Amino acid sequence: MGVTRRDRVLGAAMFGPALLYIVALVGLPLALAFLYSVGDVKVGSVGYHFVGLANFRSVVQSPNFRGALWHSVVFTVSSQVLVIVGAQMLALALRDRFRGRNAVRFLILLPWVAPISVGAIGWKWILDSIYSVINWGLVRLHLVNQFDTPMWLGDPKLAMLSVILVHTWRLLPFSTVIVLAGLTAIPRDIPEAAAVDGAGFWRTHFEIVLPMMRPILNVAVLFGVVFTFTDMTVVYILTRGGPYDSTQVLPSLAFFTGILGSDLAEGAAISVFLVPILAIVAWLMLRVAHRAEVV
């Protein structure tokens, strides 16, 4: 079906405003982020001097940054592993229609649908140092001593664990619905035929269902990585990066340096470290999209 010249002109006119907006408020700030990272901008300063890679050098040498980079990796990888395993279990349990399915789906979706800042503050209360309801349960079950309960957000190791678990809690519903969409798209007779041929549940799942779900699992993981690696809300609300910077991640460090610390250049340099990961994800996403169109 050809597109006429008139259509092309109208198309440009209709697409123009959106394009202009995106160039001005996504393209320009993105370019500025790179520009700031190689300059010397501070809040309130006028003028701009090119300083080359000086910001990156000072950033890379700082132990805070190295810590944050490492925490970001731990935070992203652990929560993604938990999310993907959990999402598959949940999706399998939700695949068939049964009574109460919609009610269960509603409950399971709550963490994703509620504003994350608000969900995180709920967890802050659950993990409170004195009134933690989890600790109350642990004491009752005689798993911990009443006078030496875990400090979920006060101990570096437990704080990292808490941040990971809360983020997993938040992202699990999202991945579940995506995986579920992939699962329900598989024709039912294929796994059933495998079952008739004598393949057990696990064998069917790992050798037939999983390979067929590859593209959709890729999508779930790629979005999961973006949402986790670039998130600072959970960390900001639960721990503010503490105790002793033990949960500081790249985005929160960029916020504390660039916005609260007024060092725009160094903050920009830190957030530019998110770009390689995003670029890899974008590239993989294009491959997924490309394949989906060919099939």
Added chain:
Amino acid sequence: MGGRLPTRVLRWVVLLGFATLLAGPFVWMAITTFKRTTDLYDVKNNPFLFNQPPTLEHLRLLFKETLFLRWFWNTTLAGGAVVLITLLLALPAAYALARLTGSWGQRLGIGIFLTYLIPPTLLFIPMSRVVAFLGLQDSLWSIVLVYPTFTVPFSIWLLMAFFKSIPRELEDAAMVDGLTRFQAFLQLVIPISFSGILTVVIFSFTLVTQEFVYALTFISSAQHQTVGVGVPIYLVRGDVYFWGSLMAACLISSLPIAVFYNLFLDRFIAGFTVGAVK
């Protein structure tokens, strides 16, 4: 349907376990909302029971003595404005990509899709300069200006798929009857796309309520805040947490969105699966 008994038992064990973990915090918010402070702060009490009669004091405090209603209003106002801007930009753009740009449309569409991989935490530093340059710092209008950066790409992507599913013959027939293409878009395509447009409205609005980073960065005074930042940041005075009111606010700001969202879930998923599911 239903399956064998062991399968059904296993299914419910998995579902109930996850549902407890995922929805549990909201139950705990609800219990906290109606509990007296002295009951909350007595560590000897069973936290799941009402050891003292329930109270509405936390709700009274929240509505009468905090800026909660103001934040609610701010969020609604910003949400409404963002939705309007999003529709004005995304509707024509999506139609152009679906019908008027030929092979270019495909590529531009993918480009648009990729822009929603660019996160606020990469843009917030330069964006704070842009906002300051426009004189919008500490104003609700800063987020009205900036939020369409994530609602517009997502909406274009959703609407583009929606428009492609409408048969071309419909517009062709209307154009034979003397309408111009643009008139056909306004008078035919938009009315029959009502459900797609409604989806965009719901999702743009929920994305506004969920955003945290930009609002935290651009808006510095409590009375201009949205619910998403106001509740977790400004409801805490110094180091004093008013847990009862705080949890009431969490619950009130989560549930209405959850109900709406659930109604439109399937469309939303379609926007994320990039065609990996047919």
